[in-house]
Amino acid sequence: MLVLTESELRRLVPFSPAAVAAVEEGFRQLGGGGVATPPVLRLDFPEANGEIDVKAAHAYAWDSFAVKMSTGFFSNAQRGLPSANGLMVLFSAVTGEPLAVLLDGGYLTTVRTAAAGAVAAKWMAPAAVDTLGVVGTGLQAWFQVQAVLAVRPVQQVAVWGRDAGHAHALADRVAQQAGVPAHVCAGLEELVATSGVVVTATPAKSPLVRGEWLSAGHHVTAIGTDAPDKQELDVAVWARADVAACDVRGQAVQMGDSHHAVAAGVLDPARLVELGDIVSGRQMGRPSPEAITVCDLTGTGIQDTAIARLACQAAREAGVGMDLRP
Amino acid sequence: MLVLTESELRRLVPFSPAAVAAVEEGFRQLGGGGVATPPVLRLDFPEANGEIDVKAAHAYAWDSFAVKMSTGFFSNAQRGLPSANGLMVLFSAVTGEPLAVLLDGGYLTTVRTAAAGAVAAKWMAPAAVDTLGVVGTGLQAWFQVQAVLAVRPVQQVAVWGRDAGHAHALADRVAQQAGVPAHVCAGLEELVATSGVVVTATPAKSPLVRGEWLSAGHHVTAIGTDAPDKQELDVAVWARADVAACDVRGQAVQMGDSHHAVAAGVLDPARLVELGDIVSGRQMGRPSPEAITVCDLTGTGIQDTAIARLACQAAREAGVGMDLRP
Numbered sequence: 280m281l282v283l284t285e286s287e288l289r290r291l292v293p294f295s296p297a298a299v300a301a302v303e304e305g306f307r308q309l310g311g312g313g314v315a316t317p318p319v320l321r322l323d324f325p326e327a328n329g330e331i332d333v334k335a336a337h338a339y340a341w342d343s344f345a346v347k348m349s350t351g352f353f354s355n356a357q358r359g360l361p362s363a364n365g366l367m368v369l370f371s372a373v374t375g376e377p378l379a380v381l382l383d384g385g386y387l388t389t390v391r392t393a394a395a396g397a398v399a400a401k402w403m404a405p406a407a408v409d410t411l412g413v414v415g416t417g418l419q420a421w422f423q424v425q426a427v428l429a430v431r432p433v434q435q436v437a438v439w440g441r442d443a444g445h446a447h448a449l450a451d452r453v454a455q456q457a458g459v460p461a462h463v464c465a466g467l468e469e470l471v472a473t474s475g476v477v478v479t480a481t482p483a484k485s486p487l488v489r490g491e492w493l494s495a496g497h498h499v500t501a502i503g504t505d506a507p508d509k510q511e512l513d514v515a516v517w518a519r520a521d522v523a524a525c526d527v528r529g530q531a532v533q534m535g536d537s538h539h540a541v542a543a544g545v546l547d548p549a550r551l552v553e554l555g556d557i558v559s560g561r562q563m564g565r566p567s568p569e570a571i572t573v574c575d576l577t578g579t580g581i582q583d584t585a586i587a588r589l590a591c592q593a594a595r596e597a598g599v600g601m602d603l604r605p
Numbered sequence: 606m607l608v609l610t611e612s613e614l615r616r617l618v619p620f621s622p623a624a625v626a627a628v629e630e631g632f633r634q635l636g637g638g639g640v641a642t643p644p645v646l647r648l649d650f651p652e653a654n655g656e657i658d659v660k661a662a663h664a665y666a667w668d669s670f671a672v673k674m675s676t677g678f679f680s681n682a683q684r685g686l687p688s689a690n691g692l693m694v695l696f697s698a699v700t701g702e703p704l705a706v707l708l709d710g711g712y713l714t715t716v717r718t719a720a721a722g723a724v725a726a727k728w729m730a731p732a733a734v735d736t737l738g739v740v741g742t743g744l745q746a747w748f749q750v751q752a753v754l755a756v757r758p759v760q761q762v763a764v765w766g767r768d769a770g771h772a773h774a775l776a777d778r779v780a781q782q783a784g785v786p787a788h789v790c791a792g793l794e795e796l797v798a799t800s801g802v803v804v805t806a807t808p809a810k811s812p813l814v815r816g817e818w819l820s821a822g823h824h825v826t827a828i829g830t831d832a833p834d835k836q837e838l839d840v841a842v843w844a845r846a847d848v849a850a851c852d853v854r855g856q857a858v859q860m861g862d863s864h865h866a867v868a869a870g871v872l873d874p875a876r877l878v879e880l881g882d883i884v885s886g887r888q889m890g891r892p893s894p895e896a897i898t899v900c901d902l903t904g905t906g907i908q909d910t911a912i913a914r915l916a917c918q919a920a921r922e923a924g925v926g927m928d929l930r931p
Contacts (some may be wrong), residue, residue, distance in 0.1 A: 280708065282608055284929055320646035322661050322670070329701050333659055333672060335648050344648070346659060346674055348694060350701025364701050368674060368692065375655050375676025375690050380706050382606065382929065601927070603610055603708065 281379040281591065283600040288383045291593040294393050294425050298589060302394035303401070303558055305585035306526070308338035310555025315339070316527075316580045328354040331365075336580025337372055344372050345587035347580070349385060361385075369587045379591045379600070387590060391582040393422035395526060395554070396478060396502055399574040401430040402557045402564035403524065404476045404498040408433045412474025414467065414488065414511070415481040415503065416440035416449045423478045423502060424453050431476070436461040439470045468492050479503055479511040486539075490515025495569040504536040505577050512536050512573070518545040521570040522563065524552045527579045535575040551575075607705040607917065609926040614709045617919040620719050620751050624915060628720035629727070629884055631911035632852070634664035636881025641665070642853075642906045654680040657691075662906025663698055670698050671913035673906070675711060687711075695913045705917045705926070713916060717908040719748035721852060721880070722804060722828055725900040727756040728883045728890035729850060730802045730824040734759045738800025740793065740814065740837070741807040741829065742766035742775045749804045749828060750779050757802070762787040765796045794818050805829055805837040812865075816841025821895040830862035831903050838862050838899070844871040847896040848889065850878045853905045861901040877901075 283291070292298060308314050320333040329352035337344035349365040356362065365388075367381040381387060408431045413420050416438065424436055436453045438461060440446035446463040453461035464470035471477055471492040479488060481503045488499060490513050501511045517523055517540030525531035532538050532548045540546035554574065557564040565572055594600045609617070618624060634640050646659040655678035663670035675691040682688065691714070693707040707713060734757045739746050742764065750762055762779045764787060766772035772789040779787035790796035797803055797818040805814060807829045814825060816839050827837045843849055843866030851857035858864050858874045866872035880900065883890040891898055920926045 282706070282927075282929070315648055317646050317648050318644075320643050320659055320661060322641055322643050322663055324663065324698055324701075326665065327699050327701075329698075331661070331672070331696065331701065333646055333661065335646060335657070335659065337648055337650065339652065346657070348672055348696075348703075350696060352699075352701035355700055358700065360700055360702070362701075364703065366694065366703050366706075368694075370657065370674075370676060372650055372655075373653050373678075374681055374684065374686055375650075375653075375657065375678035375688075376686070377674075377676075377690065377692050377708070380608070380692075380708075382703070382706075601608075603608070 280377060280603045281594055281600040282603060283379060283381050283590065283594055285382055285384045285386055287599050288381060288386055288590055291597060291599060292387060292390055292590045294390050294422055296429060298390050298394045298586060299397040299429055301585040301589040302391055302582050303398045305581040306398055306555040306558045308340060309581050310553060310559035310561060313339045314581045327352055334580040334583060336584050338581060338584065342372050343369050343378060343588055345369050345584040347583040349388065367583060367587045369591050381587055381590055387586045389418060389422055391586040392419060392502065392578060393426045395576050395582055396423045396500055397426035397429050398558060399500045399554060399576060400427045400476060403572040403574055404431055405496050405568060408476045410435050410437055410474040412437045412470045412477040414439050414477065414479040416442065416445035417480065419502060420449060420480040421452060423480050424457060427476055427478065428457055428459065433459055435459065437464045437470050437474055439464045439467050481511055482509060483511050484509055486510050486513040488516055489513045490519045493519055493571055498572045500574045500576060501536040502576050505534060507534045507538065510536060510539050514540040514543040514545050516573055519571050520573040521566065522552060522572040523550050524554055524557060525575040526554050526577055528553055530577045531575045535577040537575040606703055606929045607920055607926040608929060609705060609707050609916065609920055611708055611710045611712055613925050614707060614712055614916055617923060617925060618713065618716055618916045620716050620748055622755060624716050624720045624912060625723040625755055627911040627915040628717055628908050629724045631907040632724055632881040632884045634666060635907050636879060636885035636887060639665045640907045653678055660906040660909060662910045664907060664910065668698050669695050669704060669914055671695050671910040673909040675714065693909060693913045695917050707913055707916055713912045715744060715748055717912040718745060718828065718904060719752045721902050721908055722749045722826055723752035723755050724884060725826045725880060725902060726753045726802060729898040729900055730757055731822050731894060734802045736761050736763050736800040738763045738796045738803040740765050740803065740805040742768060742771035743806065745828060746775060746806040747778060749806050750783060753802055753804065754783055754785065759785055761785065763790045763796050763800055765790045765793050807837055808835060809837050810835055812836050812839040814842055815839040816845045819845055819897055824898045826900045826902060827862040828902050831860060833860045833864065836862060836865050840866040840869045840871050842899055845897050846899040847892065848878060848898040849876050850880055850883060851901040852880050852903055854879055856903050857901045861903040863901040
């Protein structure tokens with residue numbers, strides 16, 4: 280029974296090819312129908328502007344599974360605290376014993392979300408990316424840049440954000456820490472039109488990227504939309520998609536970016552391909568260099584289980600963490 | 606952020622008046638409508654004969670709440686392991702921060718279940734108990750003896766079990782550790798007929814206690830029935846009850862002992878009084894010395910939150926546990 284702190288987990292599980300491979304394998308299991316994902320347990324704290332979500336997922340082929348508890352208390356900033364917090368517990372799927380408590384404070388969710396972006400880009404983006412366009416300037420935008428860089432050669436990165444200061448800070452970070460030339464684009468249309476791959480990582484509640492800005496070969500991943508009232512892509516983006524993909528169809532059509540297009544009648548939900556089916560070879564992620572491809576990532580439990588297993592394995596190999604016996 | 610091991614928790618949270626008071630206060634909150642209890646998250650592991658249940662409950666008046674993860678892997682005995690395991694996490698209801706991880710291995714569930722039995726006996730049993738009859742010989746049977754002893758003067762304890770050896774072992778334990786004369790009853794009818802208070806703590810799937818064995822003043826608590834296929838009390842027990850009580854009506858009529866009586870048409874579910882309403886004075890637990898009273902305890906999340914809060918408070922006061930900073 281291992282207990283790992285956030286600082287240990289940050290050292291043990293950086294965003295890395297291993298993280299991408301772990302999450303990709305999770306999607307492969309999902310695509311084969313080999314994953315059980317029960318409905319989320321949710322509890323609201325209206326008086327504190329807060330909520331907790333508890334998620335679990337089990338791949339039958341794996342000998343362990345994770346339960347993730349995520350809290351979001353949106354008045355925490357007034358107290359100088361981050362709004363997101365939480366932890367994961369890894370259990371044996373053979374004996375039910377708790378194997379590890381991962382006190383990650385939400386960090387592993389950042390990594391597994393980035394890894395899903397990398398998997399989408401790996402299987403759907405054009406082979407070479409001259410410019411990667413990033414919409415959004417927060418932590419996940421930075422991780423999504425690393426995600427695409429992990430799976431594609433990229434010549435330069437263009438950043439767009441509502442706050443120019445934040446946009447410049449992200450461009451500087453990309454140039455310095457990722458070693459790829461980066462600049463800020465003042466216009467969103469310009470950014471989309473000049474970027475072969477576009478990733479949106481914002482909490483937007485009205486569409487940012489328009490379908491008319493896309494051209495042959497474009498790939499777009501929307502990472503920010505995980506609630507019915509959020510939207511990053513114009514429904515015309517979905518209408519123009521030759522391949523319209525998502526992580527989990529049932530969830531995407533309820534709360535993902537694509538659900539707006541389904542509701543508007545421009546996207547038949549049966550056309551939505553699941554990433555797991557692409558990764559496992561059942562569906563084509565990019566049928567031709569000219570295809571326009573779009574992916575809607577809402578987040579699913581098997582990503583958490585995959586990253587928790589990786590963390591636990593890395594900790595055992597490094598001899599890190601407190602090993603507790605009852 | 607406190608981490609407490611099972612051995613620490615066993616020392617910090619014995620079955621005690623404090624545990625009974627904490628769980629009673631939980632039921633009082635429940636009775637006032639001040640508790641949110643979302644549906645249980647459940648995941649099955651058919652290949653390992655296992656399951657995990659995740660429960661949470663929040664009393665609006667309290668500044669913290671627990672999430673409990675309980676596993677039951679019923680082939681573990683073949684590996685020399687207990688079938689039940691699990692842990693709890695206590696969170697701040699103000700900021701969502703995890704406050705404590707309680708690696709109790711299921712121990713706190715034993716205590717909070719015993720405490721509910723004590724609350725039922727406190728509010729429903731006759732004032733004086735000549736003989737307490739216990740049906741079942743497992744760990745919870747021993748805790749239920751302690752539960753009734755905590756709230757009523759008891760002259761003697763009678764034990765019935767399918768395994769005579771186990772029954773004698775429990776009687777010996779009661780005599781030695783609780784200091785109350787105890788004997789084994791060979792006949793179940795004799796045990797029920799001669800015990801003013803009867804507690805059933807078995808995994809029985811067909812009724813053990815019959816309604817015709819009851820007489821004026823009897824109180825019966827069924828603690829073992831937490832699934833639709835389990836049953837400890839004959840439906841006639843419920844038909845004879847002047848007060849028919851349960852912990853949570855919606856759950857009892859789905860999976861509690863009383864649900865068989867409801868299904869058989871001998872108990873109107875509207876007659877089922879909730880323990881929280883008794884504890885908070887809205888309903889009468891024992892209207893007269895002659896009344897026959899019956900209580901169906903299926904277990905509910907606010908018991909877990911109550912006991913987790915008590916454990917955390919006891920640990921802080923005793924300076925026990927590992928205090929981790931990220």
